[in-house]
Amino acid sequence: PKEGEENLRSPICCIMGHVDTGKTKLLDCIRGTNVQEGEAGGITQQIGATYFPAENIRERTRELKADAILKVPGLLVIDTPGHESFTNLRSRGSSLCDLAILVVDIMHGLEPQTIESLNLLRMRDTEFIVALNKVDRLYGWKTCKNAPIVKAMKQQTKDVKNEFERRLTEIITEFKMQGLNTELYYKNKEMGETYSIVPTSAISGEGIPDLLLLLVNWAQKTMVEKLTYVDDVQCTVLEVKVIEGHGTTIDVVLVNGVLHEGDQIVVCGLQAIMLFLFLLFQGPIVTTIRALLTPHPMKELRVKGTYVHHKEIKAAQGIKITAQGLEHAIAGTALHVIGPDDDIEAIKDQAMED
Ligand code: GTP
Ligand code: MG
Numbered sequence: 001p002k003e004g005e006e007n008l009r010s011p012i013c014c015i016m017g018h019v020d021t022g023k024t025k026l027l028d029c030i031r032g033t034n035v036q037e038g039e040a041g042g043i044t045q046q047i048g049a050t051y052f053p054a055e056n057i058r059e060r061t062r063e064l065k066a067d068a069i070l071k072v073p074g075l076l077v078i079d080t081p082g083h084e085s086f087t088n089l090r091s092r093g094s095s096l097c098d099l100a101i102l103v104v105d106i107m108h109g110l111e112p113q114t115i116e117s118l119n120l121l122r123m124r125d126t127e128f129i130v131a132l133n134k135v136d137r138l139y140g141w142k143t144c145k146n147a148p149i150v151k152a153m154k155q156q157t158k159d160v161k162n163e164f165e166r167r168l169t170e171i172i173t174e175f176k177m178q179g180l181n182t183e184l185y186y187k188n189k190e191m192g193e194t195y196s197i198v199p200t201s202a203i204s205g206e207g208i209p210d211l212l213l214l215l216v217n218w219a220q221k222t223m224v225e226k227l228t229y230v231d232d233v234q235c236t237v238l239e240v241k242v243i244e245g246h247g248t249t250i251d252v253v254l255v256n257g258v259l260h261e262g263d264q265i266v267v268c269g270l271q272a273i274m275l276f277l278f279l280l281f282q283g284p285i286v287t288t289i290r291a292l293l294t295p296h297p298m299k300e301l302r303v304k305g306t307y308v309h310h311k312e313i314k315a316a317q318g319i320k321i322t323a324q325g326l327e328h329a330i331a332g333t334a335l336h337v338i339g340p341d342d343d344i345e346a347i348k349d350q351a352m353e354d
C-alpha cells in the first residue's frame with residue numbers, strides 16, 4: 001500500500017443462527033451457488049469458508065451507490081451449522097471471526113440456537129448484524145430480485161408491510177428479553193449500542209446489498225486496528241479430511257500472515273503408540289506444506305471442486321493444505337510456521353499448548 005494508506009486484511013465474518021434459518025442459502029444467494037441443496041438432509045455439518053473479493057461486493061452493492069468506499073481486499077465468510085449438536089463448531093467459528101451475521105427466521109423469531117449463538121458472540125465481544133431472513137414468506141410478498149430492502153419494501157402492499165412490522169416488533173421484543181437493543185438498520189442511529197437488523201431473502205435476494213454493505217462499512221469504520229495486516233502467522237485448523245488425489249488435507253483459516261509452499265509447519269496431533277496397551281496421546285506434527293490450495297473466489301472451501309494452486313497466500317483466506325502426516329491433526333488448533341531462525345522444539349511446545 002502507498003504511504004498513508006491502511007494495509008487492511010479482509011474481515012472474517014461468521015454466519016450463525018438456529019438450524020434452517022437460511023445461513024447457507026444466504027451465502028448461496030451471494031455466491032450464485034447451490035451448496036445447500038447438496039447437503040445431506042439440508043443440514044450443514046461442517047464449518048465452511050468462502051472468499052468474496054471486493055469487486056464482487058462492489059458489484060452487488062452498486063444500487064446503494066457504494067462505489068469506491070471499499071478499503072478491504074474482500075470478505076471471508078465462515079459458514080457454521082445451526083443444528084443443536086454442533087455447539088463446538090459454532091464456538092470454533094465464532095472464536096475466529098472479527099464480526100458476525102446472526103440469522104433469524106422472520107416466521108420463527110428467536111430460537112434456542114439463536115440464543116446460544118448470541119451468547120457465544122457476546123462472550124467474545126464480537127459485533128454482529130442480524131439478518132431477518134425469509135421476508136419472501138410474508139403472505140403476499142412481491143418479489144424484487146436482489147433489490148435493496150427499502151426499495152423492496154416500497155413495492156409491498158399495506159397488509160404485507162403490517163405483517164412485517166408486527167413480526168419485527170415481536171422479534172425486537174424477544175431480543176430485548178435477552179438484554180439486547182435492536183433496530184432496523186436504516187433507522188438505527190447508534191450502531192454499536194443498538195444492533196442493526198437487515199431484512200433479507202435468500203431466495204429472491206432482497207436486502208442482500210444492504211447486508212454486504214453494512215458489514216463491510218462497519219468493519220472498515222470500527223475495526224481498523226484489528227484488521228491491520230501483520231506478518232505474524234495466525235492460522236487455525238478447521239477440518240481434517242481425505243480428498244481423492246490429495247490424501248489427508250487440512251482446511252485452515254489464515255487470519256494473519258503469509259503461507260508459502262514448502263513452509264515447515266507444526267500442528268497439534270494425536271499420536272498412536274503401541275506399548276503393552278494401545279495409547280493415544282497428543283503430539284506435535286512437523287511437516288512441510290506440499291500444496292496450498294483455495295477454491296475459486298465465491299466458492300465454498302468445504303465443497304469438493306477444482307482448486308487454485310498458490311505459491312504463497314496472504315491473509316485473510318480459507319485454505320486447503322496438503323502435506324505428509326496430517327492424518328492425526330486436530331481440528332480447532334493453531335497451525336505454526338517454523339521460520340529460518342526459529343527453535344523447532346519451542347514451536348512444538350507452543351503447538352501443544354493450544
Ligand atoms: P443449517 O446450516 O442446517 O443450520 O441450516 P441453514 O441455516 O444453513 O439453512 P439452509 O440454508 O439450509 O435453509 C434451510 C431451508 O430454508 C432450505 O429449505 C432453504 O431453501 C429455506 N430458505 C432459506 N432461506 C430462505 C428464504 O429467504 N426464503 C425462503 N422462502 N426459504 C428459505
Ligand atoms: Mg447451513
Ligand code: NA
Nearest residue numbers: 020042043044
Ligand atoms: Na439447513
